[in-house]
Amino acid sequence: MTIKAPTLNVAGLGADPLAQRISEKQTKWKYKIAVLSGKGGVGKSTVAVNLAAALAKKGYFVGVLDADIHGPNVAKMLGVDRAEVLAEKREDGGFEMIPPMNDFMGQTTPIKVMSMGFLVPEDQPIIWRGSLVTKAIKQLLGDVKWGELDFMIIDFPPGTGDEILTVTQSLQLDAAIIVTTPQEVALLDTGKAVNMMKKMEVPYIAVVENMSYLICPHCGNEIDLFGRGGGRKLAEKEGVDFLGEIPIDLKAREASDAGIPIVLYGDTVAAKAFVGIVDKLVKKLGEMKGESSESE
Numbered sequence: 001m002t003i004k005a006p007t008l009n010v011a012g013l014g015a016d017p018l019a020q021r022i023s024e025k026q027t028k029w030k031y032k033i034a035v036l037s038g039k040g041g042v043g044k045s046t047v048a049v050n051l052a053a054a055l056a057k058k059g060y061f062v063g064v065l066d067a068d069i070h071g072p073n074v075a076k077m078l079g080v081d082r083a084e085v086l087a088e089k090r091e092d093g094g095f096e097m098i099p100p101m102n103d104f105m106g107q108t109t110p111i112k113v114m115s116m117g118f119l120v121p122e123d124q125p126i127i128w129r130g131s132l133v134t135k136a137i138k139q140l141l142g143d144v145k146w147g148e149l150d151f152m153i154i155d156f157p158p159g160t161g162d163e164i165l166t167v168t169q170s171l172q173l174d175a176a177i178i179v180t181t182p183q184e185v186a187l188l189d190t191g192k193a194v195n196m197m198k199k200m201e202v203p204y205i206a207v208v209e210n211m212s213y214l215i216c217p218h219c220g221n222e223i224d225l226f227g228r229g230g231g232r233k234l235a236e237k238e239g240v241d242f243l244g245e246i247p248i249d250l251k252a253r254e255a256s257d258a259g260i261p262i263v264l265y266g267d268t269v270a271a272k273a274f275v276g277i278v279d280k281l282v283k284k285l286g287e288m289k290g291e292s293s294e295s296e
């Protein structure tokens with residue numbers, strides 16, 4: 001039986017049963033990957049949804065949690081912003097939300113999406129203190145019927161705040177993908193995000209440089225609008241992996257407005273860059289799991 005999802009009960013939540021549910025659920029998610037950035041507007045959500053779409057196009061089962069409580073936009077980027085969230089009653093009397101899904105007309109496995117954006121009206125700001133944000137994120141992890149997933153991708157708000165701490169403390173993350181643009185000012189903040197992930201002992205940390213260059217639509221030359229190569233340098237300096245450069249794609253806005261990730265929108269250089277990044281990521285994570293199973 002399904003019913004309309006209740007609003008989040010952030011006020012009277014018992015922490016322990018919820019933490020227990022999160023622990024149980026995460027055993028069914030093979031890889032848990034955080035996507036974050038030190039600075040806003042660098043394309044973190046764009047990277048998160050395109051990683052998800054590229055993985056789902058390969059046949060993996062993918063869930064995306066939009067942990068940006070204050071500015072959720074992943075649902076729109078994945079074309080499910082108009083979906084209604086239903087809920088099922090649990091045996092303990094609580095409710096479990098059913099995540100909306102999109103398979104982009106059969107191009108991907110159904111990508112499951114959960115976001116604060118589903119639960120509050122689009123034009124309403126969320127004015128909550130940190131403790132409420134923490135509870136809301138825990139519910140989006142533990143009170144959602146995620147099921148078995150190959151990849152759980154978590155899109156964080158910019159910075160190094162409460163949401164990130166909550167998730168890294170509640171989940172055993174396998175990887176953190178840190179998105180930056182090439183400018184100095186973005187790189188400074190990116191360094192902080194890398195160091196936060198090191199402190200949280202996330203096993204695999206990698207940098208992705210977005211908006212690395214623009215391909216001139218007239219002459220086809222590459223134009224380094226914001227400089228180039230800073231992401232790679234930062235990764236080298238911090239001793240973490242560099243997964244690749246994504247160019248500015250003039251179709252990105254069109255794709256985003258249509259609710260379709262770039263990798264499913266056309267055969268562009270940016271789409272190919274995302275596929276290359278996903279291939280490297282899958283290989284690396286596979287090697288890591290292989291290594292740990294050998295050592296067991």
Ligand SMILES: Nc1ncnc2c1ncn2[C@@H]1O[C@H](COP(=O)(O)OP(=O)(O)OP(=O)(O)O)[C@@H](O)[C@H]1O
Pocket residue numbers: 037039040041042043044045046047068071073156157158210211246247248249250252253256270
């Ligand atoms: N490679 C790209 N080419 C062209 N446009 C891009 C690219 N990456 C991101 N954008 C655009 O830049 C804008 C910001 O991207 P996005 O929302 O992904 O950034 P963000 O870092 O998640 O932002 P926020 O700080 O709000 O969380 C969006 O309009 C997006 O379409």
